[in-house]
Amino acid sequence: MADDGRSGPRAGDLFQLLRDGKAWTRAELATTTGLARSTVAGKVDLLLSSGLVVSVGEASSSGGRPPSRFAFHAEARTVLAVDVGASHVRVALTDLNGEVLAEERELMPVAAGPEAVLGYVIESAERLLAATHHPESLLAGVGIGLPGPVEHATGRPVKPPIMPGWDGFDVVGFVQQSLRVPVLVDNDVNIMALGERAGFWPDVDDLLFIKLATGIGSGIISSGHLQRGADGTAGDLGHVRVARGDGVVCRCGNVGCLEALASGDAVAHSLAEQGVDAPNGATVVELASHGNSAAIQSLRQAGRDIGEVLATCVNLLNPSVIVIGGSMAAAGEHIMAGVREVVYRRSPPLATTNLRIVLSRAGERAAVMGASQLVSQHVLSPAGIEAALLSMATAG
Template identity: 60%
Template sequence: MDPLTKVPVKPTGAGEMFQLLRDGRPRTRSELAQVTGQARSTIAARIDHLLALGLVGPAGEATSTGGRPPATFAFQPSARIVLAIDLGATHARLAVTDLGSAVLAEHQEPITIAHGPGPVLERAAAVGRKLVDQAGRSMSDLVSVGIGLPGPVDHATGRPTNPPIMPGWDDTDVPGIVRGLLGVPVLVDNDVNVMALGEHRAEFPEVDHLLFVKVATGIGAGVISDGTMRRGAQGAAGDLGHIAVPGGRDLLCRCGNTGCLEALASGRAIATVLSEQGVEAASTSDVVALVRAGDLRASHAVREAGRDIGGVLAAAVSLLNPSVIVIGGNLAEAGEHLLAGIREVVYRRSLPLATQHLRIVASRTRGRAGVLGASAMAVEHVLSPEAIEGWVQ
């Protein structure tokens, strides 16, 4: 769309024309010529370029209207692969996907993000190479890497910015380090933004206004509005964990303030409360295990944490008016206790118009939101019109 005339701009180069084929629907040269307004000879040359790259392949013949049936062409997601890396405070999940974000091979293991960028990123690259091999592909097929990090990230540079649980990572050139290890472009974003993107693309593609809330060691949100990720001026949008809980306890948070949502309702905070009550709990996983085992004190503590989260989300709902709030992260595995607490307060405190059609649901991606989002981020980069033109040239 031309920003001045508001007239749709017709595709000109191979990269722009390729965007028409990304939905996977087979099209003929004639259909593409009609949409773009270009000559059949130009369309044929563009198709030849995309065929040579393997991004487009023959997709059978269209129905004949007289004479020989015309050939059709469609996007081939298997042409290349990307590596998706989801790093948390205590875990790493990696996946190799095709250009449609279909998972071909994946791996999960415990890590300690505080060990620093060198050991963590070198390990991630080593596992990534193994996954490429497990997927039956070669490193020459790898075209990009997407990474989610558990802290604030300057999206323009991919560098962490004063991440509170990532000592030694501040201003580290994560894209540069990983590109040096794997030799392809690297995209980096905050893990919650990446998870929001993954959940949106995989499970809620029809929803234009979505909040993804991660509740684990920390608490954060990814904001999708008008179908687009909203990162804010410095990439700090969605930092729910450091908003004060209305009427909450005056507990010290790791950010230096008191009464923050993370200090009251994170998995770590709940584990601390239970420990003070004589219940053995040192982590979010311990809390989830206790709830699943039917421990009443743990269930009550998780529901109360849900209410605190709901108190902060109620303001976000009135401000942003999402259609769906997706609750993910390790603590969401505790099930309905957390969701019930959130729903109770959000529906009571938010404006009726904002909650009229609002759904508050658990993540549907079964722990894959991070890698699916990292894959989508990497794919968007390598399949952009500019990137395709670079390949053609």
């Protein structure tokens, strides 16, 4: 980060060091960056004026006045984190570290349409800000996860199969009519991967998050970065063909898709064909928890089908952690046993020696944690910090 004498260092670059949660002195920052102490002092003063950095006391002195310490102030701004599921909407107000300050959850089908769902989100935002006494002026942004493909650059859903009325809808523009802040939109599984990693695997650079629910999808983090692919459809595991799928028609129109055999609805349907009353995936999980052998065997087989696809992912991507989440993850080891059985049998030893396959620790909060991260990564990036400082200077 040393000054090259041309463009010079930016306060936004220096700020990235302070995001580690530790307290720094000006001298420590100067030593670490190789910048002159006077340069560091000027940048620190700019960051202090933004409120994103605060003084946190003094370091021990070897003589003379003790040096001041500074740290990132995560409570300086808030983030609205939104998880839109197939049948629910969860809205949380968080700080810049993703800590939830308040939240609401409503049973609302995404098929109700974008105006109804996003209208609820805006109303919920107003209630949460009022309840926590946080002014809208300190809202850093809104992060939204949607249960379908999203064009990341625009935030518009693209032909989402379970979201009638959402195709091409201007989510960002609609929300910004009421909340005039950055609005970032992504596929729900992508943001779940971000949330799980930030909360529980911050040192893991290669992670797959698998969501098992009404549908099946994955969020791919490779070399520390979320991979969306050329058109935002990376990770759509639900429509990969599996060997056991001959003759099984998927809602996408193809035959043999993983989702048509191993999603919550698919497992429930297979049980119903055996004469077991299981209208949905939640019922299957409940039956298994009470020892129903048919439900347990169906979940184990679903795990094997999922493992078949994940074995290919392991060979291709070589993740160090695979996290299983979503509503069907509540089945726990009944599914995990099948997944592990096939992945470890079909993947080469070198790819599985250090591989961990685990249940989600974030649980139902993975999506709001990730939606918060989506915004924080944007507004706290070097460019985001510089833009905020420039806006302050212009306003002043």
